[in-house]
Amino acid sequence: MKNIQGLIVKALGGFYYVKTTQALFECRARGKFRKIEQTPLVGDEVEISPTEEGKGYVTRILPRRNFLVRPPLANIDRLILVTSIDEPAPNTLVLDKLIAIAEHKEIDPAVVITKADLQKDQAVAFADIYRGCGFDVFVVSNETGEGVDQVRAYLQGKLSAFCGNSGVGKSSLLNRIDERLQLETAHISQKLGRGRHTTRHVELYELPEGGYIADTPGFSSVDLERCEVILKDQLQYCFREFEEYIPQCKFTGCSHTCEKGCAVIQAVEEGKIPISRHENYRALYEDAKNIKEWELK
Numbered sequence: 001m002k003n004i005q006g007l008i009v010k011a012l013g014g015f016y017y018v019k020t021t022q023a024l025f026e027c028r029a030r031g032k033f034r035k036i037e038q039t040p041l042v043g044d045e046v047e048i049s050p051t052e053e054g055k056g057y058v059t060r061i062l063p064r065r066n067f068l069v070r071p072p073l074a075n076i077d078r079l080i081l082v083t084s085i086d087e088p089a090p091n092t093l094v095l096d097k098l099i100a101i102a103e104h105k106e107i108d109p110a111v112v113i114t115k116a117d118l119q120k121d122q123a124v125a126f127a128d129i130y131r132g133c134g135f136d137v138f139v140v141s142n143e144t145g146e147g148v149d150q151v152r153a154y155l156q157g158k159l160s161a162f163c164g165n166s167g168v169g170k171s172s173l174l175n176r177i178d179e180r181l182q183l184e185t186a187h188i189s190q191k192l193g194r195g196r197h198t199t200r201h202v203e204l205y206e207l208p209e210g211g212y213i214a215d216t217p218g219f220s221s222v223d224l225e226r227c228e229v230i231l232k233d234q235l236q237y238c239f240r241e242f243e244e245y246i247p248q249c250k251f252t253g254c255s256h257t258c259e260k261g262c263a264v265i266q267a268v269e270e271g272k273i274p275i276s277r278h279e280n281y282r283a284l285y286e287d288a289k290n291i292k293e294w295e296l297k
Contacts, residue, residue: 001049001050001051003047003048003049003059003060004020004021004022004047004048004050005020005045005046005047005048005062006018006019006020006021006025006045006046006048007019007020007043007044007045007046007204008040008041008042008043008044008046008058008204009024009042009203009204009206009212010042010201010202010203010204011040011041011042011072011201011202012201012203014028014029015027015028016028016029016040016046016058018046018048018056018058020048023054024054025048025050025054025055025056026054026055026056027048027055027056027057027058028057028058029057029058030057030058030059033058033061038061039072040058040061041064041067041072041073041074042072042073042074042202042203042204042214043067043073043074043075043076043159043204043214044061044062044064044074044075045061045062045075046058046059046060046061046062047059047060047062065106066105066106066107067105068101068105068161068227068228069227069228070227070228071161071163071202071214072202073161073202073214075159076105076107076159076160076161076214077107077108077158077159077160078107078108078109078110078154078155078158078159078160078161079098079101079102079107079108079109079110079160079161079163080110080112080151080155080160080161080162080163081095081098081099081102081109081110081111081112081163081164082112082114082162082163082164082168082169082170082173083095083111083112083113083114083164083165083168084113084114084115084167084168084169085113085114085115085116085118085119085122085123085126086115086118086119086122087115087118087167088165088167088168090113090126091165092276092277092280093280093283093284094165095111096239096277096280096281096284097280097284098163099111099135099238100230100235100238100239100284101228101230101238103237103238103239103240104228104230104234104237104238108136109135110135110136110137110138110154111127111130111135111136111137111138112137112138112140112147112151112173113126113127113137113138113139113140114140114141114142114168114169114172114173115141115142115143115169116139116140116141116146116147117141117143117144117146123139124139127139129274129276129277132241132274133239133240133241133273133274133277134240134241135240136154138150138151138154140173140176142169142172142173142176145176148173148176148177151173151177152177152178152207152209153209155177155207155209155211155213156207156209156210156211157209157210157211158211158212159204159211159212159214160211160212160213160214161213161214162174162213162214174205174213177207177213178205178207178208178213180205181205202214229291230284230288231288231291231293232255232285232288232289232291235281235284235285235288236255236256236264236281239277239281241272241273241274241277242256242264242267242273242281245263245264245266245267245272245273246263246264247263248263249261249262249263249264250262250263255285256278256281256285257281257282257285264278265278
């Protein structure tokens, strides 16, 4: 049989499940990928060589627009960053690093704030911070269904990855978006104060309205620091609200952390850039200062 093209919709135990116009194929990857140290990812457009009914080999990975190491996903249009307003409270440093990673990878980030039924005023105020920076933000309640229709409409025709720390209601939200998913959810552990990981692998789910969504294992800041690196000179461009002020700084090479004559700092002082966003930028910049470019090779 001749090679056919398809989309990897699930990777599990060394098998790649490739959706084509003909059927869903269970595939292994050819050995050549190990030699060139390339791993097929969920979201990859690939060519496969069928060997028998419903089975085959991945023979070629088509060029990627982008990819993430964790979650292992390729060709993502939108990174949907899920955070709860209560139990657990928002971790803005993790959220802002996720946003920066999305910007760095040229993936469109959006913020979804869950559990709005518990702290509505706080949820709205938190949303306003990120809307003011130019992001799409959705305030939802998995209990009442508030805001879910808006998120569902936003996903149409796109490949969207859902990311968030455990316990924020990510799987519950996905179940609300499409009840066919029936994803396992876990209640917050009172002893640990955090959710248990419930999602064991990355898988794409096709929406009735068009597009795909991915459920992913929960994030931690340790995972992010290990897997996705932004060098300090690149970080300023991953905070979109800095963009109009960067050219106004008094000298080239400004770090936008403490310099006199820094237009970004002035914008923070004038309330044009949220203080929390700039504080998190400074924290991420301090971390990035310790990364050497040669270490990434």
